Structures are given as C-alpha cells and as structure tokens.
Amino acid sequence: MSSAIEVSQLRKAFGERTVLDGIDLEVPTGTIFSLLGPNGAGKTTTVNVLTTLIKADAGSVRIAGHDAATEAKAVRAAIGVTGQFAAVDDLLTGQENLQLMADLHRVGPGAGRLIGDLLERFDLAESAGKLTSTYSGGMRRKLDLAMTLVGDPRIIFLDEPTTGLDPRSRRTMWGIVRDLVAGGVTVFLTTQYLDEADQLADRIAVLDQGRLVAQGTPAELKRQIPGSHVRLRFADLSTLDAAARVLAGATRDDEALTLQVAGDGGTKSLRSLLDRLAEYSLDAEELSVHTPDLDDVFLALTGHDTEVSAK
Numbered sequence: 001m002s003s004a005i006e007v008s009q010l011r012k013a014f015g016e017r018t019v020l021d022g023i024d025l026e027v028p029t030g031t032i033f034s035l036l037g038p039n040g041a042g043k044t045t046t047v048n049v050l051t052t053l054i055k056a057d058a059g060s061v062r063i064a065g066h067d068a069a070t071e072a073k074a075v076r077a078a079i080g081v082t083g084q085f086a087a088v089d090d091l092l093t094g095q096e097n098l099q100l101m102a103d104l105h106r107v108g109p110g111a112g113r114l115i116g117d118l119l120e121r122f123d124l125a126e127s128a129g130k131l132t133s134t135y136s137g138g139m140r141r142k143l144d145l146a147m148t149l150v151g152d153p154r155i156i157f158l159d160e161p162t163t164g165l166d167p168r169s170r171r172t173m174w175g176i177v178r179d180l181v182a183g184g185v186t187v188f189l190t191t192q193y194l195d196e197a198d199q200l201a202d203r204i205a206v207l208d209q210g211r212l213v214a215q216g217t218p219a220e221l222k223r224q225i226p227g228s229h230v231r232l233r234f235a236d237l238s239t240l241d242a243a244a245r246v247l248a249g250a251t252r253d254d255e256a257l258t259l260q261v262a263g264d265g266g267t268k269s270l271r272s273l274l275d276r277l278a279e280y281s282l283d284a285e286e287l288s289v290h291t292p293d294l295d296d297v298f299l300a301l302t303g304h305d306t307e308v309s310a311k
C-alpha cells in the first residue's frame with residue numbers, strides 16, 4: 001500500500017516558541033489517521049504545514065507523493081481541507097456557497113446534480129436557499145465539509161470536524177467520513193475527543209507539547225491507558241469491609257467509602273459484579289462507570305493532565 005501522507009522530522013516554531021518538535025508520521029492511502037491532542041498541542045499547525053498553508057522550518061512532508069515545500073501546487077490539487085473554523089461566505093446561501101466551489105473547480109454541467117446530492121447527504125436541502133449567516137454552528141460545519149467535497153479530493157484534512165456539534169450531527173459527520181474512506185479517500189483528522197478517534201481512526205497519534213507521545217491503532221493505545229472501571233459507594237464502613245472481601249482485587253478508599261473495580265466497560269462484567277454483591281445481600285448507595293477519556297490518555301502517556309480539560 002502506498003502512503004498518502006509521509007512526514008519526517010517536521011519542525012515548526014513561531015518566534016521563540018517551538019510548536020512542532022520533530023514529528024514523524026505516515027498515513028497509508030485509503031485509511032483514517034487521527035491526530036489527538038488538547039488545545040494548543042499543535043494540531044492546526046500540523047494541518048497547516050501539511051496542506052501548504054504555512055512552511056515548515058525543517059523536515060520533509062510528502063502528500064500524494066509530492067513535496068509540500070517544492071511542489072505546493074500539486075499538493076493542493078490532490079487535497080481538500082476543512083479548517084477548524086468554517087470558511088463559508090455569509091453573504092451567500094448554502095446553495096450559492098457550493099456553486100462557488102463548483103465554479104472554482106470547473107465542475108461544469110454536472111454541478112447542479114452534485115450540489116443537490118451533497119445538500120441531501122448533509123441534511124441541508126431545506127436550508128439550501130437561506131443565507132448561511134442564519135445557519136447554526138453545526139450547519140456551517142456541515143456545509144463547510146460539503147464544500148470541501150465538491151472538488152472530489154482524494155486526501156482530506158479535517159481539523160476538529162465535530163467540535164461543537166450535537167450528538168446526532170456528530171454521528172452524521174462520522175458516517176460521511178466512513179463513506180469517504182470506503183470510497184478510497186484518505187482522511188487526516190484532528191480531534192480532542194478520544195471516542196471520536198476510537199470510532200473512526202485506523203491509526204491514532206497523540207500530540208503533546210510538539211511531540212508525538214504515542215502512535216498506534218486504537219486498540220494498541222487503549223492497552224497503554226488505564227481501562228474502564230466501576231466505582232461503588234457504600235453506606236458505611238462495615239458494608240465496605242464486607243464488599244471488599246467479596247470483590248477481591250478492588251481498590252478501596254475508606255474515607256470516601258468506595259471500591260473501585262476494574263472492568264471492560266461491558267454490561268456482562270457489570271452484571272456479574274452486581275450479581276456477586278446480591279449473592280451476599282450487599283447494596284451500594286451509588287454506582288458509576290468510568291470510561292477512559294482524553295485526560296486519562298494524557299495522564300497515562302505524559303504523566304500530566306490536559307491543560308484545558310476536553311470534557
């Protein structure tokens with residue numbers, strides 16, 4: 001399999017501040033790669049260098065086989081970019097924004113049909129005739145991605161495509177990304193959401209303070225971070241004592257009257273846990289299930305929390 005994106009020893013500083021400190025990554029054609037990181041990690045800077053919007057200080061970047069520094073034009077012809085902030089023209093309607101892109105890409109007579117299809121696919125058909133200044137944030141993001149697709153790019157960069165979207169729109173977006181990849185498109189996606197990277201990506205890289213601190217498949221990364229656990233809070237110390245004897249291996253906190261039990265997050269392990277308590281007629285006052293999030297990943301991989309919580 002050939003590589004759509006090949007980055008080696010990429011460096012970028014803004015003045016004194018080193019933002020990318022030697023990044024290596026490779027994205028095979030037709031796969032989804034997700035760059036995960038908190039605010040200010042350097043995700044947008046990476047996207048900007050890879051899409052030729054800004055120049056690297058050092059290192060090499062090849063996109064679709066072309067050098068981003070010396071063959072920027074060829075790179076631009078191969079890619080589509082949906083930035084972190086929607087690039088729609090507020091003085092135009094959704095339909096007109098798409099038409100503008102179709103004209104730029106010289107789509108020709110098929111444009112009307114293509115635009116109709118995109119509006120349909122992104123749930124925007126009803127609002128197509130309205131000025132985009134009246135669109136919600138989610139509608140703008142969807143229109144923005146639809147505009148990116150007009151040129152039928154084979155490599156697409158999506159910078160936090162679902163930040164600020166409601167759960168349903170997020171799922172719509174995920175579906176669209178999966179369809180694109182099924183059609184052979186390569187997707188480079190940045191996100192602050194571990195679950196999004198987990199859902200979509202073939203490979204994930206975790207960016208922290210300008211370096212990739214981990215890289216691998218979602219399963220490989222999850223093995224490196226603390227798993228899901230269930231926390232049970234009991235009414236008093238004697239119940240806690242009894243429960244701790246029943247649930248061997250649990251971590252106890254006498255002050256909080258809690259037990260923390262490792263689990264895979266599935267209903268089966270939860271049920272057997274509850275069955276075991278019931279067997280001994282033990283009741284918990286409160287039960288919560290904790291699944292690893294971006295904070296856990298960072299804590300585990302870097303020894304520090306995300307500066308700005310992504311929760």
Ligand SMILES: Nc1ncnc2c1ncn2[C@@H]1O[C@H](COP(=O)(O)OP(=O)(O)OP(=O)(O)O)[C@@H](O)[C@H]1O
Pocket residue numbers: 014019037038039040041042043044045046084192
């Ligand atoms: N043009 C610029 N001039 C100076 N500093 C910049 C510039 N662009 C980005 N930076 C700095 O580089 C660092 C990384 O920024 P970047 O936008 O790449 O982060 P990010 O991972 O995309 O964050 P977010 O999740 O908030 O979008 C930040 O400290 C930012 O202030």
Ligand SMILES: [Mg+2]
Pocket residue numbers: 043044045084159
């Ligand atoms: Mg950004």
